[in-house]
Amino acid sequence: MTSKPYVDGSPRPYAHRDEFDQLYPVAYKPYVGIVDNSTDQPISSSLPTISRTAAGRSSIGIGTSATRTIIRPLVTRPSLNYKRNIYSDLEFKEYFDWNNMKQLLVSLFHSFVSNYSKLIFSQPFEVSKLLLQVGSFGRSRHSRLLKEDASGAASSEFSSDSDSDDDGASQYFERVDDDSTVKDISEGEISSPRSLRKSQIERAPKEAAKKRKHSPKRRSAQAIPSVRIDPDSLNTFDVVSSLISREGPRGALKAINTSFLMNALQYTIQSWICGFVSGLLGIPDPLFVEISHSPNANLSLGLSIFSHVATSMLLSQIALIRMKFIVSTSTRGVRSFREVVGKLPRFSLFKIPRDLIIPSFITNLARAFARHYPDYLLTWVLQLSKYNSPYLYNAYSLILRILGLFIKLPFETLYSRAQVNCLLHNERLPAVLRVKEEDLCVKFGGYYGYLSTLYYIVAGTRPVDYGSNNSLNQDIGLEVEDSKELNKGFGAIFRGWSVGLVQLVSRFTLNLLANEADDSSLTEEQL
Numbered sequence: 001m002t003s004k005p006y007v008d009g010s011p012r013p014y015a016h017r018d019e020f021d022q023l024y025p026v027a028y029k030p031y032v033g034i035v036d037n038s039t040d041q042p043i044s045s046s047l048p049t050i051s052r053t054a055a056g057r058s059s060i061g062i063g064t065s066a067t068r069t070i071i072r073p074l075v076t077r078p079s080l081n082y083k084r085n086i087y088s089d090l091e092f093k094e095y096f097d098w099n100n101m102k103q104l105l106v107s108l109f110h111s112f113v114s115n116y117s118k119l120i121f122s123q124p125f126e127v128s129k130l131l132l133q134v135g136s137f138g139r140s141r142h143s144r145l146l147k148e149d150a151s152g153a154a155s156s157e158f159s160s161d162s163d164s165d166d167d168g169a170s171q172y173f174e175r176v177d178d179d180s181t182v183k184d185i186s187e188g189e190i191s192s193p194r195s196l197r198k199s200q201i202e203r204a205p206k207e208a209a210k211k212r213k214h215s216p217k218r219r220s221a222q223a224i225p226s227v228r229i230d231p232d233s234l235n236t237f238d239v240v241s242s243l244i245s246r247e248g249p250r251g252a253l254k255a256i257n258t259s260f261l262m263n264a265l266q267y268t269i270q271s272w273i274c275g276f277v278s279g280l281l282g283i284p285d286p287l288f289v290e291i292s293h294s295p296n297a298n299l300s301l302g303l304s305i306f307s308h309v310a311t312s313m314l315l316s317q318i319a320l321i322r323m324k325f326i327v328s329t330s331t332r333g334v335r336s337f338r339e340v341v342g343k344l345p346r347f348s349l350f351k352i353p354r355d356l357i358i359p360s361f362i363t364n365l366a367r368a369f370a371r372h373y374p375d376y377l378l379t380w381v382l383q384l385s386k387y388n389s390p391y392l393y394n395a396y397s398l399i400l401r402i403l404g405l406f407i408k409l410p411f412e413t414l415y416s417r418a419q420v421n422c423l424l425h426n427e428r429l430p431a432v433l434r435v436k437e438e439d440l441c442v443k444f445g446g447y448y449g450y451l452s453t454l455y456y457i458v459a460g461t462r463p464v465d466y467g468s469n470n471s472l473n474q475d476i477g478l479e480v481e482d483s484k485e486l487n488k489g490f491g492a493i494f495r496g497w498s499v500g501l502v503q504l505v506s507r508f509t510l511n512l513l514a515n516e517a518d519d520s521s522l523t524e525e526q527l
Contacts, residue, residue, distance in 0.1 A: 119260055124252040128239040129496030130326050133413045134420045135442030137234060138484040227329040229441055234486060236499060246441070247330045255325035258337045262318050266311055273307040292379040301376045305368040312364035316352045323419040324433060329441045334432065343432040353429065355422050359450060363415040370404030398508045405500045410493040414453055421447035445487060460488030
């Protein structure tokens, strides 16, 4: 390669590629390394170890002393000073410094108080949502009483009219004293209609008392107080009110400690998985770095979904304990998470029940997509940035998250019913996790398989299997429609949508206020 001359005719500082950077103290040469231009030798030859190696070569072997010098620290036990240097590099003193310790404790306390306060306000609505998803509700006692009162008022008006007619007609006949007894009809003496009604009313309690004497089982069954709630409607506030009236404030805050522990474990384990796998993939941690700043958005999205699903599957047993505390009454059984975990067999806390593998996987996958996919769609597919167009970005994000809410709610309903069915009928479950039918605070709506349950909820029917013990000696399956059931139809698979919608709209409003605050601070700085 020849170089063109300068304007004055002198050649350039180099004429060939190998002569490049010769005027500098050091230069890089391919297959050689960094070379010292003054000696034309690699700069590694000037290192003390290499110098001693070159001086100590002998006929016994080439580089024997150098090999010993390099390998000896790797195979021998390090000295005490070497250990002290390692421990001093870790800077443990910073962890025991009072200012750092105080800042760490204040940060942890603030995080604990804020997260627990949020859970206190949201837990009653979460409990009511789960009860609406798994429960079977008919017409409430209050509405039945109102209907009976209305019919009773109508009948009383009719009876008063008939009484007035009877009184008017009885004036034409001879009056009978109240103290006179009613004789047998065969003797020919007929009493007045009013005295007949009075005698029937007097005989009714006696006959009822006789019937109660002959039915001790019914009396004992009625003596047991019911623990099931009876809301006036399927409204969230009515369910919360019914819980508080039946079980007190403790009923509305069921499983609050278990929910807090589950959220903390979810965040911690998901952080570990994301941090470890992101280092292997060479991408930033998607849990702390937004997907818009990732060099590979597909890997970041896949890692976010994988970590969310894997963590949720790992915590399926804790989620089952949480469901047990919510659907059972707070006045019976073990209500401590620590006691339940202490009675579980070893290594069974993170064991997934076989009946919940498919429902848990599908539900957690839908939750992960509803949470992480909107950011990927807006940033990389629609090319929207929340920094350049924050209002448009937040509006589209709200719409997508509302769609994700209505997509994941049917899967959550099926998963919740599968959990309650596992608590009631899974014989392989430990005894401390089993729940009896009479301990449920709501009537269970039933679970008949993953997709079959969805059909029966929408259709408002339930299967009845007579088995092989029938006249035809074959299995007969029928569908029976329960006319008194209120929790049916398409609305039954979207229970809790109002609570989720309020959460999304509140978050959207807070984001708008935060953006306005940032814009105002920016204009103040510019002024």
